[in-house]
Amino acid sequence: MKRPIIALDFPSKNEIALFLEKFPVEEKLFVKVGMEIFYQEGPDIVKWLRSLGHDVFLDLKLHDIPNTVKQAMKGIARLDVAMTNVHAAGGRKMMAAALEGLREGSGNSQQIPKLIAVTQLTSTSEEQMNREQLIKVSLKASVVQYAKMTYQAGLDGVVCSALEVELIKGNIAPDFICLTPGIRPRNSAAGDQERIVTPERARKIGSDFIVVGRPITQSENPLMAYQQIKNEWNGVQ
Numbered sequence: 522m523k524r525p526i527i528a529l530d531f532p533s534k535n536e537i538a539l540f541l542e543k544f545p546v547e548e549k550l551f552v553k554v555g556m557e558i559f560y561q562e563g564p565d566i567v568k569w570l571r572s573l574g575h576d577v578f579l580d581l582k583l584h585d586i587p588n589t590v591k592q593a594m595k596g597i598a599r600l601d602v603a604m605t606n607v608h609a610a611g612g613r614k615m616m617a618a619a620l621e622g623l624r625e626g627s628g629n630s631q632q633i634p635k636l637i638a639v640t641q642l643t644s645t646s647e648e649q650m651n652r653e654q655l656i657k658v659s660l661k662a663s664v665v666q667y668a669k670m671t672y673q674a675g676l677d678g679v680v681c682s683a684l685e686v687e688l689i690k691g692n693i694a695p696d697f698i699c700l701t702p703g704i705r706p707r708n709s710a711a712g713d714q715e716r717i718v719t720p721e722r723a724r725k726i727g728s729d730f731i732v733v734g735r736p737i738t739q740s741e742n743p744l745m746a747y748q749q750i751k752n753e754w755n756g757v758q
């Protein structure tokens with residue numbers, strides 16, 4: 522069964538440990554380490570999660586000049602993560618430098634983490650993008666443009682809303698990874714997310730990975746919430 526990626530957005534390692542205690546030890550999860558916990562605990566949080574057998578998507582969304590991103594990626598390459606990312610808005614040169622950094626940091630081995638790029642954050646609406654970023658095209662056109670730049674830079678895929686998956690795969694390649702946050706089961710609060718999709722719809726549309734945070738982490742019964750989302754994501758009744 523495909524595993525939803527759980528966004529471990531907690532303020533400390535202790536809180537993550539308490540959260541993980543709710544899952545059977547043999548359940549190996551795919552978890553997302555983002556800025557909130559990484560800036561508190563540093564790389565040790567990744568090493569600890571790996572030592573427990575969980576797969577890690579390191580979601581630091583690097584966005585800086587190419588050389589800085591390349592050097593940072595060399596460090597990330599040593600953390601044994603399954604996947605990591607940058608912002609496509611950093612440009613093709615920056616994305617290519619990120620890939621070089623990952624390759625060099627992994628000793629040019631075949632086994633490097635998947636590298637994907639954020640297109641438009643799922644918390645961004647078309648109206649906001651037009652007004653604040655002064656990008657005067659549709660949100661979908663902007664996402665596809667970022668996805669094309671990402672592909673040209675040689676990366677594995679993008680972070681987008683499931684609402685854009687068909688368009689991206691149709692314009693680029695069916696196997697270009699589309700990882701989709703902004704996932705909300707029916708009747709769950711959108712919060713700050715703008716472009717949301719249910720796990721079932723994400724599956725039907727063709728998302729490769731879904732990322733789910735608060736609907737699991739803030740649930741009264743995280744294990745049950747996780748299992749329900751996992752079943753829906755896999756089309757299990």
Ligand SMILES: O=c1ccn([C@@H]2O[C@H](COP(=O)(O)O)[C@@H](O)[C@H]2O)c(=O)[nH]1
Binds near residue numbers: 641644680704712734
């Ligand atoms: O466009 C993006 C990129 C990353 N995220 C991250 O995914 C999770 C979503 O958490 P929820 O609680 O399910 O909203 C969060 O860690 C974000 O940093 C995203 O939402 N959108």
